[in-house]
Amino acid sequence: MRLSPAPALDPSLAGSLVLLHLAVVAGGLALLSSASTSTSASGLESVRCRLQGTPPPPVFSQDGDFVIGGVFSIHYYINTLDHSYTSMPEPLQCTGRMDSRELRFSRAMVFAVEEINNSSYLLPGVTLGYQVHDSCSSVPMAVKVAFQLANGLDPMFDTGEQCSGSATVTAIVGESASTPTIRMLRIIGPFGIPQVSHFSTCACLSDKKQYPTFFRTIPSDQFQAAALAHLIRHFGWTWIGAVRSDSDYGNNGMAAFLQAAQEEGICVEYSEAFSRTNPLSRVQRVADVIRSSTARVVVAFVSSGDMRILLEEMDRLPPPPRQWIGSETWVTDPDMLRFGLCAGAIGFGIQRSVIPGLRDFLLDLSPQKVSNSPLLTEFWEGAFGCVGVEEKVCDGSEDIQQLQTPYTDTSQLRVTNMVYKAVYAIAHAIHSIVCEERENSSVNCDKNLNVKPTQVLERLRRVNFSRNGYQVSFDANGDPVATYELVNWQIRENGKMEFVTVGRYDASLPLDQRLDIKREITWVKNSTQVPVSVCSESCPPGTRKAVQKGKPVCCYDCIQCAEGEISNNTDSSDCLICPEEYWPNTERDRCILKPVEFLSFHEVLGIILTACSVGGACLAIATAAVFYRHRTSAIVRANNSELSFLLLFSLAMCFLCSLTFIGRPSDWSCMLRHTAFGITSVLCISCVLGKTIVVLMAFRATLPASNVMKWFGPPQQRLTVVSFTFVQALICTLWLVLSPPFPIKNLTTYKEKIILECDVGSAIGFWAVLGYIGLLSLLCFVLAFLARKLPDNFNEAKFITFSMLIFCAVWITFIPAYVSSPGKFTVAVEIFAIITSSFGLFFLLFVPKCFIILFRPEKNTKKHLMAKTSNDIRY
Numbered sequence: 001m002r003l004s005p006a007p008a009l010d011p012s013l014a015g016s017l018v019l020l021h022l023a024v025v026a027g028g029l030a031l032l033s034s035a036s037t038s039t040s041a042s043g044l045e046s047v048r049c050r051l052q053g054t055p056p057p058p059v060f061s062q063d064g065d066f067v068i069g070g071v072f073s074i075h076y077y078i079n080t081l082d083h084s085y086t087s088m089p090e091p092l093q094c095t096g097r098m099d100s101r102e103l104r105f106s107r108a109m110v111f112a113v114e115e116i117n118n119s120s121y122l123l124p125g126v127t128l129g130y131q132v133h134d135s136c137s138s139v140p141m142a143v144k145v146a147f148q149l150a151n152g153l154d155p156m157f158d159t160g161e162q163c164s165g166s167a168t169v170t171a172i173v174g175e176s177a178s179t180p181t182i183r184m185l186r187i188i189g190p191f192g193i194p195q196v197s198h199f200s201t202c203a204c205l206s207d208k209k210q211y212p213t214f215f216r217t218i219p220s221d222q223f224q225a226a227a228l229a230h231l232i233r234h235f236g237w238t239w240i241g242a243v244r245s246d247s248d249y250g251n252n253g254m255a256a257f258l259q260a261a262q263e264e265g266i267c268v269e270y271s272e273a274f275s276r277t278n279p280l281s282r283v284q285r286v287a288d289v290i291r292s293s294t295a296r297v298v299v300a301f302v303s304s305g306d307m308r309i310l311l312e313e314m315d316r317l318p319p320p321p322r323q324w325i326g327s328e329t330w331v332t333d334p335d336m337l338r339f340g341l342c343a344g345a346i347g348f349g350i351q352r353s354v355i356p357g358l359r360d361f362l363l364d365l366s367p368q369k370v371s372n373s374p375l376l377t378e379f380w381e382g383a384f385g386c387v388g389v390e391e392k393v394c395d396g397s398e399d400i401q402q403l404q405t406p407y408t409d410t411s412q413l414r415v416t417n418m419v420y421k422a423v424y425a426i427a428h429a430i431h432s433i434v435c436e437e438r439e440n441s442s443v444n445c446d447k448n449l450n451v452k453p454t455q456v457l458e459r460l461r462r463v464n465f466s467r468n469g470y471q472v473s474f475d476a477n478g479d480p481v482a483t484y485e486l487v488n489w490q491i492r493e494n495g496k497m498e499f500v501t502v503g504r505y506d507a508s509l510p511l512d513q514r515l516d517i518k519r520e521i522t523w524v525k526n527s528t529q530v531p532v533s534v535c536s537e538s539c540p541p542g543t544r545k546a547v548q549k550g551k552p553v554c555c556y557d558c559i560q561c562a563e564g565e566i567s568n569n570t571d572s573s574d575c576l577i578c579p580e581e582y583w584p585n586t587e588r589d590r591c592i593l594k595p596v597e598f599l600s601f602h603e604v605l606g607i608i609l610t611a612c613s614v615g616g617a618c619l620a621i622a623t624a625a626v627f628y629r630h631r632t633s634a635i636v637r638a639n640n641s642e643l644s645f646l647l648l649f650s651l652a653m654c655f656l657c658s659l660t661f662i663g664r665p666s667d668w669s670c671m672l673r674h675t676a677f678g679i680t681s682v683l684c685i686s687c688v689l690g691k692t693i694v695v696l697m698a699f700r701a702t703l704p705a706s707n708v709m710k711w712f713g714p715p716q717q718r719l720t721v722v723s724f725t726f727v728q729a730l731i732c733t734l735w736l737v738l739s740p741p742f743p744i745k746n747l748t749t750y751k752e753k754i755i756l757e758c759d760v761g762s763a764i765g766f767w768a769v770l771g772y773i774g775l776l777s778l779l780c781f782v783l784a785f786l787a788r789k790l791p792d793n794f795n796e797a798k799f800i801t802f803s804m805l806i807f808c809a810v811w812i813t814f815i816p817a818y819v820s821s822p823g824k825f826t827v828a829v830e831i832f833a834i835i836t837s838s839f840g841l842f843f844l845l846f847v848p849k850c851f852i853i854l855f856r857p858e859k860n861t862k863k864h865l866m867a868k869t870s871n872d873i874r875y
Contacts, residue, residue, distance in 0.1 A: 058133050062130050064129025066128055066170050068131075068173060069172040071146075071172060072103075072135065077137065099304075100405045107407075113129075116424070116427045123434070126434065126445045127447070128427065131168070134375070135174075135175055139179060142180035143183050150168065171426040172195045176200070179202075189213050194215060196215045198419040198422050201253070203220045215422075216422075217472065218350060221301075224327060224482075224484070225259075227348050230505070231486070231505075231515065232264070235530055238534050240298065240533060241268070243271075243272045245306045246275040250301050268552075272286045291317070300326050304333045307333075311339040315341060328484075331347030331489075332412060332414050333406075337496075343491055343522075344521075348487070349487040351414065352413060355468065379407065412499055424465070424472065425463050432463075482506075483506050487500070488502045491522070500522075536556050538571050539570065540558070541572070542561060542566065544575045546559045566578060581745070583753070597823055598663070620648045620649075620842060623850055626850055636853070642714065643691050651838055654680045654684055658677070660672050664756060669758070675769075682776060683721065688803070691800065692784045750822070755822075757824075777808050780804050807837045810840065817833075
């Protein structure tokens with residue numbers, strides 16, 4: 001529970017009461033009951049209290065006009081105590097192994113303060129002080145330090161004092177982890193003390209409603225999570241494992257990453273959380289999950305301390321090769337390079353920088369400085385192995401210049417520069433409050449000015465400066481511009497592993513330009529081949545993904561695209577339907593134009609039909625020539641030469657009109673083919689019908705007192721032919737005018753090709769033409785059938801009967817064949833019907849006569865024709 005200052009109370013007194021209450025609840029600095037009471041100047045009763053217990057002193061400190069606090073996780077653990085509740089508990093103490101990199105961070109803060117104190121342009125004449133504390137990587141110690149920085153070390157204080165300006169520090173640098181930072185902000189936030197973190201990356205800290213006094217010089221995990229998802233998608237990894245610290249840093253960072261990964265189409269096989277404070281069995285279970293997983297890529301959003309515990313367990317029983325993707329916290333930690341199983345690891349780190357003079361400052365550790373600082377003494381003895389009685393004793397002759405530890409390594413100054421920038425940001429904020437420029441460009445600073453933390457907080461929001469080429473500013477959420485380096489763990493020729501910057505990520509650029517890889521990456525097992533981590537192999541073009549039942553979307557089967565569909569990309573979720581006039585190729589990865597099909601003059605069927613058509617026309621013409629040559633002969637004169645020549649002409653036209661059905665359909669060919677055939681067929685049948693009527697009339701004329709022939713002489717025969725043909729011509733004209741045939745692309749008969757054909761336009765017109773032909777054919781057949789028993793020598797009716805029988809049979813069978821024939825064969829059926837029916841008429845009506853004319857001339861006499869009748873019949 002946390003109290004807020006009541007509006008009715010003096011703000012300073014209310015702040016003191018809140019602080020007192022928080023101290024009691026947190027147990028960090030217990031308070032003794034009031035020693036005495038008095039009345040303050042404001043008229044309110046105040047309580048004079050004193051601290052219980054001995055607060056731990058800062059590891060580094062210096063007095064100054066304005067003091068900056070610092071909190072770093074220099075040790076890994078705090079001592080655990082069993083409380084007997086019969087005596088005062090011992091104060092919390094840091095224990096365990098020291099993190100020399102965190103020591104470097106704290107020393108970098110001291111260096112920055114001393115550099116500012118020696119500056120002639122920033123806070124000239126003003127001395128900054130510092131109080132640097134060790135939080136022992138624990139929340140309880142961080143809370144205790146927060147109280148200490150807010151209250152100070154005075155053993156006695158009065159609650160009636162003006163607390164709003166009584167904070168020990170004007171601002172705080174730290175903490176290194178997100179969870180302790182959050183707990184510290186809950187305490188110092190109500191008093192407006194700004195906290196600038198160099199390493200707390202939790203995206204939750206960007207919430208200004210909860211943490212209005214928080215700033216950081218390192219980018220938020222929100223940007224890092226998006227960058228990691230972008231990186232994983234860039235290399236085509238869609239099947240990964242994920243581990244995280246069970247803390248605010250790990251849980252919030254992993255949640256942001258998983259959301260970004262889902263948007264990128266990345267699937268997570270497992271997501272495990274652990275902490276170094278968990279039982280060993282828990283860490284072993286996480287290690288076993290990594291070993292047994294099928295995902296070859298592991299994303300670790302883990303703090304350095306937790307990652308160290310996990311890798312030590314993994315080292316005990318090395319897993320199959322795994323490609324590690326690390327968060328900034330551990331992937332740029334030099335202490336982690338001792339784990340060879342992470343060779344080839346990649347991750348995003350803060351931009352590497354150079355801080356002039358820092359290395360000399362870090363190495364400037366004289367024996368006196370070391371002996372005066374318990375922390376430096378502990379570091380020195382641990383670094384040179386001179387701890388304990390039985391081992392060698394440190395005598396000050398040790399050469400720190402030859403020491404190879406993260407403390408002395410300044411080749412990878414990343415987070416260290418964040419500490420450096422944080423100190424300078426606070427200094428610039430104070431400078432804007434206490435200093436002013438004069439007309440002669442000199443700077444005058446008032447070090448006696450009472451600067452409140454809330455003033456520093458307000459000025460921090462507006463800082464904007466450049467230091468050593470690095471810009472420092474904060475957005476509305478207290479975050480800096482997010483830029484990262486892509487760091488790769490590479491094994492050099494000497495066998496040592498080191499960090500190599502292989503690329504850059506800038507969140508301020510457009511999405512497709514953010515990731516820039518400039519150097520070759522060395523992957524797991526020191527390979528230059530990008531590892532593959534997928535649940536299912538990529539589906540090639542021509543297939544689509546079908547998700548396996550009960551599994552993530554990244555686990556799928558590859559199914560070939562259905563007929564008429566394609567996929568032209570790898571891992572397509574759906575196939576695309578080809579446009580109407582296109583069809584998939586064999587691989588079904590692109591649409592190609594459908595082949596166009598029509599009955600062509602160049603194909604075998606077209607050539608055969610053309611030959612038959614032209615041959616039939618030639619025979620008709622040749623027969624006409626024979627008839628003309630023997631036009632005075634008895635058989636030609638007896639067969640009504642005028643109708644015979646007209647019949648031969650119409651047969652020749654019937655043969656030739658079939659040619660209009662062959663070739664690429666056009667507007668003219670479509671209109672011509674059916675109308676020409678309809679008119680020539682009617683002309684042909686009209687002639688045959690005329691000849692049939694003449695035969696019947698001729699034998700009727702042999703009856704006594706019959707004058708029938710004078711009513712059906714040549715003029716009437718011509719009129720009959722013209723009348724029947726005119727009716728068909730009228731039908732065709734109406735058809736062409738109202739709804740003429742036109743060329744179309746038939747896309748339905750065959751899916752894989754286009755049939756070019758003629759649409760009849762009006763079905764009524766089309767069947768009217770054919771129906772009229774059928775009606776005349778049927779009439780002619782009936783009349784010829786009635787005349788079939790006339791005397792043989794004079795009877796042409798038998799041949800007409802058989803020819804009409806063939807004609808009708810062909811066209812009756814044509815109808816179902818025409819309807820059922822697909823594509824170009826529809827046209828071929830119609831041509832076949834035309835040619836067959838024409839040849840039937842030609843062979844039955846003219847071949848016998850030509851045979852007699854050419855090969856039996858003795859029968860081509862009037863006497864032979866009149867052998868069975870006494871009348872000279874002309875028909």
